Amino acid sequence: MIAEIGLGLLWLAAGLAVLQSVLGGLALKLTHRPDLGGAIKPVAIAQGVLATCAFVVLVYLFMISDMSVKLVADNSHSEKPWLYKFSGSWGNHEGSMLLWVTILALSGGGIALLERRVRRDTLIATLMAQGLIALGFYAFLLFSSNPFARLNPAPSDGNGLNPLLQDPGLALHPPTLYLGYVGMSVAFSFAVGALLTKDVGPAFARAMRPWVLGAWVFLTLGITAGSYWAYYELGWGGWWFWDPVENASLMPWLAATALLHSVTVLATRDALRAWTIMLAVVAFSMSMIGTFLVRSGILTSVHAFAVDPQRGTFILALLLIYIGAALTLFALRVGTVREGATFEPVSREAALVLNNLFLTVILGVVLIGTLYPIVAQAMGQQISIGPPYFNPAAGSVALLLVVAMAAGPLMRWRRDGAGALMRRMALPLALGAVVMGLVRLMAPEISILSWLGLSAAALAAAGSLAPLWGRNLRRTPLFTWGMVVSHLGVAVALAGMATDTAFMKERLVAVSEGEAADVGPYSVRLVMVAPVIGPNWTALEATMEAQRGTSRPFTLKPQARNYSNPPTDTSEAAISTRWDGQLYAVLGKQNADGSWQLRLWWKPWVTLIWLGGGLIALGGVLSLLGRLWRERRGLGEATHA
Amino acid sequence: MRKLLLWVPLMVFALFAGVLLRGLIAPESGTISSKMVGKAVPDFTLPAAIASHPGLSSADLKSGKPVLLNIFASWCLPCATEAPILLELEKQGVEIHAIAIRDKPEDVVAFLRQHGDPYARIGSDVSSQVQISLGSSGVPESFVIDGKGIVRMQHLGDIRAEDVPKILAALKAAE
Amino acid sequence: MMIRGLILLILAGLSAPVLADSRMDAAPYAYVQLKDPAKERQAKELMATIRCLVCQGQSIADSDAEMAGDMRSLIRERIEKGEKPEAIRAWLVERYGDWVTYAPPTRGSSLVLWGLPLVLLMFGTGLAMSRIRRKAR
Incomplete structure (x- = not known):
């Protein structure tokens, strides 16, 4: 009943x-x-x-x-x-x-x-x-x-x-992403509504902004959590694979990030009208394409899902109807929407246009790289697209974006002087150059992308904090804090990615009980391997003792688990978080001579990646609260966003 | 001109929708066929997998007569299901050589005792190195190789009764 | 049919190795690093860009599948002998086609991958320039 x-x-x-x-x-x-x-x-x-x-x-x-x-x-x-x-x-x-x-x-x-x-x-x-x-x-x-x-x-x-x-992560992950996707649908509805009534202006932008911000916070959290899940679950220490399912969650985020910035230009300066409408449509279509890619299973992914092509058909039909209709409306109506004010070449709004340009190109790279294998297959080729394409193609543009991100907040709206900007950027630029030189001297062997990444992270960290310089911190508006925290988060996450890629230490080793192996600054001793029983699995559990120099040792307990129903082998990595990174240990198979195969990683500062993700989301929350506060609309919407 | 430009987003979207539709109709296939078909078998020499059969080298595949090269393993389930078909092929006069992947002699002996032995030679490939050099991506797989050692055909997965005519035709064409 | 079975197994078991395993030890260099750190780095970089044949979208550097281990061993042995990573990649592509490498081909229609973002960048720059006020002087 x-x-x-x-x-x-x-x-x-x-x-x-x-x-x-x-x-x-x-x-x-x-x-x-x-x-x-x-x-x-x-x-x-x-x-x-x-x-x-x-x-x-x-x-x-x-x-x-x-x-x-x-x-x-x-x-x-x-x-x-x-x-x-x-x-x-x-x-x-x-x-x-x-x-x-x-x-x-x-x-x-x-x-x-x-x-x-x-x-x-x-x-x-x-x-x-x-x-x-x-x-x-x-x-x-x-x-x-x-x-x-x-x-x-x-x-x-x-x-x-x-x-x-x-898994608690799997319980929370989908609703988080859905909140993000739905928020994008609200932005989309606003865009369609404003197009229908030819009312594209600052009021519309201010109404749409909280929804975009809220959705963006959830998308950020969803991606950060998904990345950490892959990191501990897949057992090889990787945190981003450019896998179709990961890209499916990244694309709406990129579009939402661009929209977030263009909507600010529209709200503040009544410019970028048509472009903001366009981005709102793109962001929602990326949400739907993301759902489609994940649910239809047209691309093989390491993140397993119960896929069903029939459902894919339905989602694709909805995508065609909504986005097709919206773009038709766009073509018919946007001619009546004037683009609004033009820009000075050195101004906050020009920097935000640059931000939108770079984000759009990155989005294009991810979209093409994800979908091109389908096109190739239609032409009779089987190809794979992975890090060797995405890293240089998206990474190089992302570095430019990060530099623009550092400079943007230091520019004034409407008009600014190039000389004044350079003075404000002097310290961040100097810091970036120092890091660039030092890293080159001390670690000449690391890849160009990591090297530039570290330098850009230093520049961006200083640049993102610079807007607070000389301000009364108590009277700084909450949304300015939000911007600072989010931008700092980007720098922090970038630093984590570059450091881990460049300086991670790997050790694959076969040891018997009682023997030790070195990885990075640690000596890891295999104390014993013993069976343990869980609620619905049995496992072999290794007890390891890790010690750096003469400091106090700590224990790591990775497991090789065997689930009975359904019969599945998994390896449960043991991850120990230290102040300056993580020690990551995996128990492999036993060799014929009785020794155990271990995989050990020392991952310096890898935690910064997810800390940065958290900061980015936190900045979004602060910004959202600040905007709602400023507009004296009460906090009601925040709970719905 | 400007009017036309406004329709570009819709056209780009239509293109993407077409790609997605195409993906739905023909999803990414997981089967990776060998690109060695039409090329000469790479040089290799494998030791005998079991005492009763000689090992296998690339020279044995250039005997002037087409052969079937079967890649199998005792620990692979579909290999057992295709065993009767291979026996049937052998009865029809097909020369079948085998490469046993990651296998121990006693396991191969037990497998052949249980499922029958259609093989003339069995090479042992303990870490799949020859398998990789042939562009094979799993067990079981079979290759039709002509008398000059050129790979003429690859069959992915187990050979079923309905595949037999195709295999025989390929062997005939390779003569 | 075999493929269908694999997919079902994957759905049931997340990221577990999909094929029945043999009873043999891993290949010599599947889980053993090369002595020379420079060579090991070369091997690692190559392995991270070679697609595992029996997994769902993983590189051989991130997989516990036996076949992935065998391919890692093959790569490390060849690097040890002084072979160049790109030569090994080409050798694998000759056998398995472009599918096996995560580096898409830089010829023919695949050039679109590099061309389209460039076009987008130029088009976007043009569009942005048109919005920037000409200096009234």
Whole structure:
């Protein structure tokens, strides 16, 4: 009965989405009937409430382990810990799509409830676009992925006890990315709304900005977490592989980062109007292409997913409809949108244009590199594209971007002098040059990209802090802090990447119990290898003692695990975080002579990569709070963003 | 001109959508075929995998008569399922040589005792080095090699009953 | 069919090695580094750009699959003998085609990979320049 209620709620919400779109369309056409536009807000709010209720019903079904519901039976088990029953409700295709549409409907309700900056007709058009997007996903759910489908007869218990999927990271990772994707859809709706009513201006930019910022924070967190997951789970110490699934999450982030900066130009200087609209469309299409790549499985990836080409077809159809329609609208309407003010060559807005240019080129590199194997296959070639393409192609532009990032915040809006800028940049430039020279002298063997990366990181770290120079820190606006922290985060992450790539020490060694091996500054002794038993696995666990010089030794316990159901071997790396890096140990196979194969890495400053990612996201949060504070709109939106 | 420029994004998008659609229709295939087909077998000499059969070298594949080179291993399940087919081919007069991948003599002996022995020569490739030089990406795989030592055909995966005519035709064409 | 089986195994088991393993020890240089750090670095750089044949989108430097270990051993042995990394890459490409290297070919239609970003950069620069105010002088 409960499942049927859930399904009923979903149908009702879909009905309201239809109503919302129709009302919006009518209100825009029949301007003499203001009551039509007045009705759209309550409808959007009701749709949000109904979708949320449907999702709560699904979560409830998972919590009580109602095995007569197919989705629960397939993906859950009555003996699962409650956290994984809970997260299991979105840890599958149908549930995750319901979560997607729920967040979408909630944001629609949030806009209807809180948004007061944009013109009334623009708001109505935005809500209409939101209704149409939601409608596509409701159709997807109701016609091809019903989460509430029953199973008759009901099994005695579920199948979903796969231990590998019971990981706190995997429980939180998808909703994080979805929040980012949905935020992009809101920006997209705003862009479509503003195009429809020819209302592309600062007010529209200010309304869109919190959504872009919020979405961007979640995308940043999602990528950072995904990278760390790959780092500890795959067991070879790598943190980025240019794998299609990773690229699928990076592309919306790149577009969102560009949008974030162009929307600021639009809000502050009423320029880059058409370009900002374009970026909003691109950012949402990247979110959908990302979802498509991950769900359709058209490219092989090391990050395994339950893929289904049929679902891919549906997502592709939605992508075609939404983005095709938006770009047609763009071509028809954008001629009426004047691009707005022009720029001085040395000015904050010129630097932001440079930022957008570089980000767009990087996005182009990642997009082409990810999709080109499909094109090649159509031409009868099988090719692979990986680090030898992405690193130089995206890396070189990224270095330019980082330098522009250091200089941009030191420029004034409207007009600035080249000489004054050079004076402000003197210290960062000097620091970058010193690091450049020192690294060249002390480590001439490292790759050019790492060398330039380290220098650019030093320059950017100093440059990002420079806007605080000579300011009263207490009276510095929160969003300026946000910018500083985010930019510093980029420098920190870059430093981590370059240091790890350049100075990482690897040691592959076969040792017997009692023997030791050196890696970097550490001596690692294999004390013993013994079997251990976990809840649903058995493992061989090595006990290692690591010591640097004469300091206090610490223990590492990597495992070679064997899961029984399904039968799977995994290696659980032991990672010990020190103040200046991480020691990473993996237990391999036993050789015929009884010795054990060990893989040891000393990864200096590798933690900076994820610390930097965290700082970037934190800066986004500060910025978001600062903007909302400044606009005296209360903090309500932040909780929905 | 400017009007036309505004349609460029839509056209670029259509192009990308076409690529995605193409990917959906024909997903990236995981099978990597050898590019050695049409080229001479690389030089190699492998020791005998078991005492009862001689080892295998590239010279043995230039005997003037087409042969089937089967890459197998005792620890590979599909190798066992294709064993009866190989026996059938041998009965029809096909000369079959083998390369045993990462295998121990006692395991190969046990495998042949259980599943039958269609092989004239068996070379032992303990770390897959000859397998890699042939462009083979797994077990089982089979190559049709003509009398001059030129690779004429590669068969990926186990040979099934329905593949037999194709293999025989390739052997005939290689004469 | 074999491939289908592999995919199912992957779906069931995340990143575990997919093929049934042999009972043999790993190849001599699969998990053993070269003595000369310069040569080892060369080998490592090459291995990171060679695609594992039996994995789902991993380089042989990041894989526990036996076949990946055998290829690592092959590369280290050849580097040890003084062969140049690019010669080894070419040797592998001759056998497995361009699929085996993560460095896309720098000939023919694949030049698009380098050309398109350049075009994008130039086009974007042009577009940005058109927005910059000419000096009124």
